Amino acid sequence: MAVNVRFSLKTDLTARYYDPVRLALAAGIQPPMPYPVTCLMRELNQLMADDRLADILPADSFHFTFLPLTLPLFEEHEELPAKTAQLTELWREYQAKHIVIR
Numbered sequence: 001m002a003v004n005v006r007f008s009l010k011t012d013l014t015a016r017y018y019d020p021v022r023l024a025l026a027a028g029i030q031p032p033m034p035y036p037v038t039c040l041m042r043e044l045n046q047l048m049a050d051d052r053l054a055d056i057l058p059a060d061s062f063h064f065t066f067l068p069l070t071l072p073l074f075e076e077h078e079e080l081p082a083k084t085a086q087l088t089e090l091w092r093e094y095q096a097k098h099i100v101i102r
Contacts, residue, residue, distance in 0.1 A: 019072035022072040022074060023073075024070045024073065025068070025070045025087070026065050027069060027091060030063040041056070044056050069087070
């Protein structure tokens, strides 16, 4: 049995999801790459070895950015707010802990 699925995309495809210039403060982690992902990356690199246009993430760039702390308010190389060091220190308590947000 064949199923046809039709949908309309009413999103402005020219709009940018992320601000192209300004940056936000965010928290993230850089965990060790899980073995299945390592295998996938190895396979992708082998498959794309001869493709000059393929851009595969280097293994040392594997990371998760998961928690924006501010809106995109900052220009690149702009001095950060005075309380940024305090925020970083507060975050250390939660570093590498299992956190569930519901």
